[in-house]
Amino acid sequence: MSEAERERLFLENAATTSAGTRSVSGTEALLSALGEIVAMDSPVYCPGVTELEKAAAPLFPVRVDDYAAAAVTVEEVFGGIAETGTLVCSSEGGRAVQAGLLPAHHVAIVRRGRIFDTLDDFFAALSGAPPTNLTLVTGPSRTADIELTLAIGVHGPERLDIILF
Amino acid sequence: MSHEQTSLAFRENTVRALKDSPLRAAMRHATDTFGTKRADAFAPLADLEALRDRASAIRDDVLANLPMYVDRFVASATRAGATVHRAKDASEAREIVARVLSERGARLVVKGKSMVSEEVDLNSHLEAAGMEVVETDLGEYIIQMEGESPSHIIVPAIHKNRRQVGRLFADRLGVPYTDDPQALTKIARKALREKFLSADAGVSGANFAVADTGSLVLVTNEGNGRMVTTVPKLHVAILSVEKMLPSLADLPAFLRLLPRSATGQTMTSYVSVITGPRKAGDATGAKELHIVLLDNGRTEILSGESRDILKCIRCGACMNVCPVYRAVGGHPYGWTYPGPMGIVLTTLLTGMRKSHPLVDASTLCGACVEVCPVRVPLADLILGLRRRKVREGFSDPRERRGMEAFGKAAAKPALFSLGQRLAGAFWPLVRALGGKDVAGRMPVPAKTPLRRRLP
Amino acid sequence: MKVLLFGTCLVDTFFPEAGEATVRLLRRFGAEPVFPKGQTCCGQPAFNAGFEAQARAAAKHFLWEFDGDDPIVTPSGSCAAMVKHHYPRLFRDDPSLLAKAVRAGERIYELTQFLVHVAKAHEAGLRGKGTITYHASCHLTRSLGVREEPLTLLSSLKGAIFLPMPDAARCCGFGGTFMAKLPEISCALADEKAASIEATGADTVTGCDSGCLMNITDAMRRRGTRIRVAHIAQLLAEGL
Numbered sequence: 001m002s003e004a005e006r007e008r009l010f011l012e013n014a015a016t017t018s019a020g021t022r023s024v025s026g027t028e029a030l031l032s033a034l035g036e037i038v039a040m041d042s043p044v045y046c047p048g049v050t051e052l053e054k055a056a057a058p059l060f061p062v063r064v065d066d067y068a069a070a071a072v073t074v075e076e077v078f079g080g081i082a083e084t085g086t087l088v089c090s091s092e093g094g095r096a097v098q099a100g101l102l103p104a105h106h107v108a109i110v111r112r113g114r115i116f117d118t119l120d121d122f123f124a125a126l127s128g129a130p131p132t133n134l135t136l137v138t139g140p141s142r143t144a145d146i147e148l149t150l151a152i153g154v155h156g157p158e159r160l161d162i163i164l165f
Numbered sequence: 166m167s168h169e170q171t172s173l174a175f176r177e178n179t180v181r182a183l184k185d186s187p188l189r190a191a192m193r194h195a196t197d198t199f200g201t202k203r204a205d206a207f208a209p210l211a212d213l214e215a216l217r218d219r220a221s222a223i224r225d226d227v228l229a230n231l232p233m234y235v236d237r238f239v240a241s242a243t244r245a246g247a248t249v250h251r252a253k254d255a256s257e258a259r260e261i262v263a264r265v266l267s268e269r270g271a272r273l274v275v276k277g278k279s280m281v282s283e284e285v286d287l288n289s290h291l292e293a294a295g296m297e298v299v300e301t302d303l304g305e306y307i308i309q310m311e312g313e314s315p316s317h318i319i320v321p322a323i324h325k326n327r328r329q330v331g332r333l334f335a336d337r338l339g340v341p342y343t344d345d346p347q348a349l350t351k352i353a354r355k356a357l358r359e360k361f362l363s364a365d366a367g368v369s370g371a372n373f374a375v376a377d378t379g380s381l382v383l384v385t386n387e388g389n390g391r392m393v394t395t396v397p398k399l400h401v402a403i404l405s406v407e408k409m410l411p412s413l414a415d416l417p418a419f420l421r422l423l424p425r426s427a428t429g430q431t432m433t434s435y436v437s438v439i440t441g442p443r444k445a446g447d448a449t450g451a452k453e454l455h456i457v458l459l460d461n462g463r464t465e466i467l468s469g470e471s472r473d474i475l476k477c478i479r480c481g482a483c484m485n486v487c488p489v490y491r492a493v494g495g496h497p498y499g500w501t502y503p504g505p506m507g508i509v510l511t512t513l514l515t516g517m518r519k520s521h522p523l524v525d526a527s528t529l530c531g532a533c534v535e536v537c538p539v540r541v542p543l544a545d546l547i548l549g550l551r552r553r554k555v556r557e558g559f560s561d562p563r564e565r566r567g568m569e570a571f572g573k574a575a576a577k578p579a580l581f582s583l584g585q586r587l588a589g590a591f592w593p594l595v596r597a598l599g600g601k602d603v604a605g606r607m608p609v610p611a612k613t614p615l616r617r618r619l620p
Numbered sequence: 621m622k623v624l625l626f627g628t629c630l631v632d633t634f635f636p637e638a639g640e641a642t643v644r645l646l647r648r649f650g651a652e653p654v655f656p657k658g659q660t661c662c663g664q665p666a667f668n669a670g671f672e673a674q675a676r677a678a679a680k681h682f683l684w685e686f687d688g689d690d691p692i693v694t695p696s697g698s699c700a701a702m703v704k705h706h707y708p709r710l711f712r713d714d715p716s717l718l719a720k721a722v723r724a725g726e727r728i729y730e731l732t733q734f735l736v737h738v739a740k741a742h743e744a745g746l747r748g749k750g751t752i753t754y755h756a757s758c759h760l761t762r763s764l765g766v767r768e769e770p771l772t773l774l775s776s777l778k779g780a781i782f783l784p785m786p787d788a789a790r791c792c793g794f795g796g797t798f799m800a801k802l803p804e805i806s807c808a809l810a811d812e813k814a815a816s817i818e819a820t821g822a823d824t825v826t827g828c829d830s831g832c833l834m835n836i837t838d839a840m841r842r843r844g845t846r847i848r849v850a851h852i853a854q855l856l857a858e859g860l
Binding site for chain 2: 625627629631632633634635636639640643655657658659660661663665666667668669670671672673674675677678680681758759762763789790791793794795796797798799800801802803804805806807808809812834835837838
Binding site: 016068095102123124126130131132134136137138140141143144147148149150152153154155 | 191195304320323362387389395432435439443444446
């Protein structure tokens with residue numbers, strides 16, 4: 001699969017799961033996308049650890065350290081899987097995976113080079129002991145427990161935005 | 166609350182269910198919706214049959230080497246920092262979970278969906294030990310509030326319509342009545358969020374256990390499974406021994422099949438792979454992870470003729486296509502697992518004495534066999550259990566006499582022909598005498614049977 | 621070509637017209653049907669109820685009656701599936717009967733299989749009339765894998781209109797002894813099937829298994845529906 005094909009497939013599949021998707025190049029474009037996606041008056045949890053998170057963090061006027069109290073989490077995640085439009089969140093490197101779970105809005109930045117073609121490719125690339133928590137995220141939290149009618153945002157985010165960087 | 170097994174009253178249960186028109190409408194709607202969604206989800210998948218073959222072969226291998234994989238899992242999970250307990254039966258499993266929780270002073274326990282915890286009737290035991298146990302899967306939350314048991318292994322409240330849920334929430338939670346599923350979901354989110362944040366422990370099940378890495382795999386949609394396993398400081402997972410997969414490389418086949426078969430999704434919202442508790446430098450995971458591996462008769466099933474039922478990955482597809490399940494829902498089956506897989510598992514796990522009417526709860530139409538993602542030969546397994554029922558003397562004596570007569574006549578054409586004539590002569594009488602069950606629904610035998618019409 | 625006709629116990633006892641129609645069809649397409657006079661039942665009622673010894677007695681008798689190399693034709697998907705798929709199980713410990721059982725499974729044709737694949741009856745320009753819908757019986761469809769043949773035949777009928785039924789392959793609730801053991805569910809399933817049939821607006825419903833058609837007829841009677849129920853052999857033979 002070519003790089004362009006992989007990215008297209010990833011974004012297309014993610015979009016079918018009701019995730020918002022954007023593809024940006026450069027920090028400027030990333031910040032401007034975040035400016036459009038994130039409600040600036042809400043409390044934002046942004047770990048500010050990775051390079052991209054460091055660039056993004058100053059953008060948010062109300063930053064909180066406790067993700068349980070945040071309305072939005074903005075973070076860079078481990079990677080993505082094109083086959084299913086899935087994000088891979090990992091606890092590796094002291095990341096709090098549940099930070100992407102508790103707030104109602106999850107904004108995940110994923111680097112182009114971190115997209116795997118298929119689920120097989122991703123699991124094959126996991127060498128050695130897996131991290132304590134590895135969570136594949138495909139779309140926002142959902143249920144169909146009442147009359148098999150889709151409802152979004154049960155216990156996890158009701159809104160998921162993916163920015164491919 | 167505790168739920169007594171009522172499988173022996175299967176027919177009476179179904180008679181009641183058949184008169185419940187909201188239930189029947191809910192079941193028709195649900196099974197129709199499942200059918201369409203499942204078909205749509207599989208349509209774009211190339212080489213479905215090869216995928217089923219692969220998944221089936223992996224499960225065969227797991228069963229053929231189950232003790233080895235379980236030992237490997239125990240070693241890997243222990244190495245990853247989890248404490249693994251082996252429970253030989255339901256009561257041992259309940260004791261272990263209760264002890265782990267109470268020794269750590271747990272008062273409020275949040276639970277993710279787990280059919281194995283239903284199988285061992287965990288909640289009532291923990292409640293008896295003074296704990297508050299809150300089911301957090303929306304469907305489980307609904308039926309816990311109603312004091313019912315699940316009627317489907319994936320969608321526990323499948324038998325209820327939105328108005329019933331709306332009234333329940335209004336009554337119990339004191340919220341204004343609404344029957345909008347999205348609004349009802351929001352109400353549950355708010356009520357349960359407080360529970361997650363203040364819970365002392367989370368109890369979950371697991372869809373798979375990975376032998377090589379000691380990982381637990383949870384395939385979920387709502388996010389409650391993630392909450393239960395990462396927010397409280399203590400996580401207790403309870404699962405049955407056959408849920409092993411050899412390695413993480415085996416997982417993709419199942420991630421492609423399970424959501425599609427279960428809910429008609431290409432992928433569920435969340436797949437969590439949990440390997441041990443929180444370690445130094447981690448910011449995710451329970452501080453303590455206990456894994457309870459339940460046998461509860463599986464080892465015995467493994468050595469018998471019904472072993473293939475242990476391949477089951479609990480997707481629920483077999484019940485979604487079962488005409489009997491569609492007509493009556495899950496409760497008439499009278500125990501934890503309904504539908505075709507439930508017939509087999511209930512009979513094996515609870516014994517023929519407590520469940521023998523279930524083995525007749527199938528028309529053998531084969532719809533379940535057609536959809537099973539791991540090729541469990543459900544119809545053959547049900548036939549096998551019917552043979553066992555006969556062998557063990559649980560069949561109706563009238564049926565036994567009838568079948569013995571049939572066996573003799575089928576091997577003797579003259580006797581068969583005589584039987585035909587007698588039936589022809591007596592049928593109208595049988596009918597008149599009120600043989601309304603069967604005789605009244607069958608036509609009168611022809612005056613001249615085919616054998617006497619042909620040269 | 622000589623073919624052995626297995627009438628089945630249901631057709632023999634209750635629906636001999638379907639058997640006679642089968643004979644007319646086979647003759648029309650150049651086969652010489654022979655009805656082994658000693659035939660009884662394939663053993664399915666006992667087999668499906670778990671009475672293996674009785675099923676084996678019936679099966680053994682069948683193998684005796686239908687011994688040889690001639691094709692076997694039967695107007696029942698369910699009975700054909702019994703011979704093809706379950707006989708080998710019944711005789712798994714008896715090598716000589718096992719060989720016969722496997723051979724019988726290879727020789728047996730459900731009627732529409734024979735009519736399409738051997739007799740090419742769908743190319744013969746058979747006539748039909750009115751509007752016809754079709755119930756795809758369970759064992760025929762899922763065990764024997766016969767899905768297209770009946771449709772091919774029905775849609776070839778000149779002068780008849782074929783109307784597909786929603787969920788045509790959903791069980792009608794017959795299920796052999798299921799009908800007797802759980803009559804309430806059986807009737808509920810038959811009712812739903814009858815409603816699907818009614819929804820097509822067809823004046824005739826047909827199928828390849830008389831057990832299902834019997835159950836459907838009963839549901840029609842209870843509902844007061846006046847739709848004709850006829851075995852596919854009868855419909856096809858009427859157009860000769």
